[in-house]
Amino acid sequence: MTIQGTAHRVGAHIDTDAIIPARFLVTTDSAELGANCMEGLEAGWIKRVKQNDIMVADENFGCGSSREHAPISLLGAGIPVVVAKSFARIFYRNGFNMGLILLEVGDDFEKLGDGDQLEVDADNGTIKNLTTGELITCSAVPPFMKEILNAGGLVDYVKNRLGN
Amino acid sequence: MPKTLAEKILQAHTDEVVKEAGQIVRCKVSLVLANDITAPLAIKSFNAMGADQLFDKDKVALVCDHFTPNKDIDSAEQVKLVREFAHEKNVTHYYEGGDCGVEHALLPELGLVGPSDIVIGADSHTCTYGGLGAFATGMGSTDIAGAMALGETWFKVPSTVKVEIEGTPGQHVGAKDYILRLIGELGVSGALYKALEFSGSVVDDLSIEGRMTIANMAIEAGGKVGLFPVDAKTLEYCVAAGRTGDVPLSADVGAVYERVVKMDVTGMKPQIACPHLPDNVKPVDEVKNMKIHQSVIGSCTNGRISDLREAAAILKGRKANKNVRLIILPATPTIWKQALKEGLLEIFMDAGAIVGPATCGPCLGGHMGILAGGERAIATTNRNFKGRMGSLQSEVFLSNPAVAAASAIAGEIIDPSAL
Numbered sequence: 054m055t056i057q058g059t060a061h062r063v064g065a066h067i068d069t070d071a072i073i074p075a076r077f078l079v080t081t082d083s084a085e086l087g088a089n090c091m092e093g094l095e096a097g098w099i100k101r102v103k104q105n106d107i108m109v110a111d112e113n114f115g116c117g118s119s120r121e122h123a124p125i126s127l128l129g130a131g132i133p134v135v136v137a138k139s140f141a142r143i144f145y146r147n148g149f150n151m152g153l154i155l156l157e158v159g160d161d162f163e164k165l166g167d168g169d170q171l172e173v174d175a176d177n178g179t180i181k182n183l184t185t186g187e188l189i190t191c192s193a194v195p196p197f198m199k200e201i202l203n204a205g206g207l208v209d210y211v212k213n214r215l216g217n
Numbered sequence: 218m219p220k221t222l223a224e225k226i227l228q229a230h231t232d233e234v235v236k237e238a239g240q241i242v243r244c245k246v247s248l249v250l251a252n253d254i255t256a257p258l259a260i261k262s263f264n265a266m267g268a269d270q271l272f273d274k275d276k277v278a279l280v281c282d283h284f285t286p287n288k289d290i291d292s293a294e295q296v297k298l299v300r301e302f303a304h305e306k307n308v309t310h311y312y313e314g315g316d317c318g319v320e321h322a323l324l325p326e327l328g329l330v331g332p333s334d335i336v337i338g339a340d341s342h343t344c345t346y347g348g349l350g351a352f353a354t355g356m357g358s359t360d361i362a363g364a365m366a367l368g369e370t371w372f373k374v375p376s377t378v379k380v381e382i383e384g385t386p387g388q389h390v391g392a393k394d395y396i397l398r399l400i401g402e403l404g405v406s407g408a409l410y411k412a413l414e415f416s417g418s419v420v421d422d423l424s425i426e427g428r429m430t431i432a433n434m435a436i437e438a439g440g441k442v443g444l445f446p447v448d449a450k451t452l453e454y455c456v457a458a459g460r461t462g463d464v465p466l467s468a469d470v471g472a473v474y475e476r477v478v479k480m481d482v483t484g485m486k487p488q489i490a491c492p493h494l495p496d497n498v499k500p501v502d503e504v505k506n507m508k509i510h511q512s513v514i515g516s517c518t519n520g521r522i523s524d525l526r527e528a529a530a531i532l533k534g535r536k537a538n539k540n541v542r543l544i545i546l547p548a549t550p551t552i553w554k555q556a557l558k559e560g561l562l563e564i565f566m567d568a569g570a571i572v573g574p575a576t577c578g579p580c581l582g583g584h585m586g587i588l589a590g591g592e593r594a595i596a597t598t599n600r601n602f603k604g605r606m607g608s609l610q611s612e613v614f615l616s617n618p619a620v621a622a623a624s625a626i627a628g629e630i631i632d633p634s635a636l
């Protein structure tokens with residue numbers, strides 16, 4: 054799983070209301086939620102994002118409510134991976150369960166600047182900053198989580214397992 | 218490699234080698250729990266997964282405790298949906314009527330949770346079972362549905378904060394006071410992601426009910442689990458609950474902890490969590506001139522028989538203040554019956570208390586004791602968030618059962634020793 058895209062840097066303690074404000078929760082459609090992704094942080098934030106771009110965050114990304122709409126909206130916005138100093142616990146579970154790749158890199162997130170071109174290898178746990186030439190390593194996505202991601206999330210993973 | 222309690226329990230449920238905090242492991246679960254609020258969502262996800270059968274009809278517990286007996290049409294519809302699912306899937310442990318109690322008091326009593334189990338529940342206070350040495354934690358509906366279908370789930374191995382409690386506290390101080398003080402020191406996110414592991418002479422001396430009170434509030438410091446070692450007392454409790462085959466469990470010597478928090482409770486006074494967060498904790502004598510309108514004794518934190526005895530010792534021969542509604546909700550039917558047998562209910566009613574059914578009720582602002590704007594309550598529950606027990610303009614103070622009882626008599630928050 055290698056993803057290449059532009060980094061979009063956000064700060065610490067980005068909560069689920071920043072990711073997708075409650076007023077948009079009237080749907081579970083990922084494209085619709087994606088169109089309003091990060092609207093709680095900055096109006097029109099999503100306009101800067103292209104398919105396969107990468108979110109880079111400081112600590113405790115995804116804190117707040119347990120709503121699964123938050124990872125769905127990032128996926129819907131075309132962001133397949135979030136690299137952060139750390140994640141909030143429930144968001145971490147929900148992220149993988151919805152099919153979003155999450156990589157925890159500690160203080161190394163500082164080496165990923167806004168607008169840098171990144172190449173993320175989730176299988177091997179490496180993030181190459183193509184703009185600066187810097188290479189970051191982190192824990193690779195474990196095989197089991199990869200199975201969930203490959204299935205497109207926990208619902209489809211269970212569906213596949215039960216089908217076999 | 219030496220292991221913490223959390224690592225040992227996870228290891229016992231997985232084929233992978235548990236090496237370090239942060240690692241993700243797939244584990245078999247011992248029991249999956251949902252209640253009348255969360256089960257409907259989990260059932261929806263379960264159906265979306267195309268699941269037909271539960272992984273084990275004896276290992277899924279559905280407890281309709283939050284609004285029991287159903288308070289309105291909506292809650293009745295929710296319960297109906299859960300009941301129909303339970304019947305269709307032959308769920309052995311479905312509770313809704315006279316056999317139903319607050320889930321986290323009920324399951325230990327029935328022997329459904331115990332040492333070295335992994336329990337996941339669609340309820341944040343699932344961590345209560347850590348008092349029995351179970352790795353127990355709350356999760357969202359999709360996770361719960363997945364586990365209901367597969368009997369397994371994934372965990373990120375938590376790092377562990379060891380908490381050592383030592384010393385001889387002052388009068389009318391117990392488990393609730395220790396955990397409130399700890400949350401005050403750690404803060405509401407002080408143990409985020411992490412396992413709390415309790416030890417020390419005070420912990421060794423605590424009853425199992427007291428340990429469950431502490432484990433129950435681990436989540437209030439952000440903790441994933443709050444774990445106690447399994448000793449002779451735990452095993453005795455488990456045998457009485459009808460379990461067999463449980464064995465002692467303790468952390469390995471040399472296990473790696475993220476940090477060790479030492480708490481000396483010598484001379485400590487009862488603790489109060491003031492509005493609107495459980496970490497806003499003060500000793501009772503610093504909470505002055507706080508008139509109250511309601512006192513609630515019950516919940517998964519402090520609704521067990523030892524809590525009721527503690528309250529009865531204070532209320533015996535006394536009367537609740539005219540301006541206070543004193544509401545006492547034994548947490549399960551068995552506790553209710555025991556309190557009846559011991560004459561506690563008579564003491565409560567003589568003191569002017571309303572004795573209600575085994576329900577979550579006012580704890581989450583559900584029913585049976587909702588606060589109006591400007592009203593203030595003292596409660597033995599676990600959360601005092603804004604509006605938790607009713608109006609957004611109401612206030613909830615958290616305390617142990619003796620303080621809640623004494624305050625009901627005094628009409629204001631008071632140390633039982635000052636009665």
Ligand code: SF4
Nearest residue numbers: 319516517577580581
């Ligand atoms: S008693 Fe309160 S905290 Fe416990 S399960 Fe019920 S609502 Fe939740």
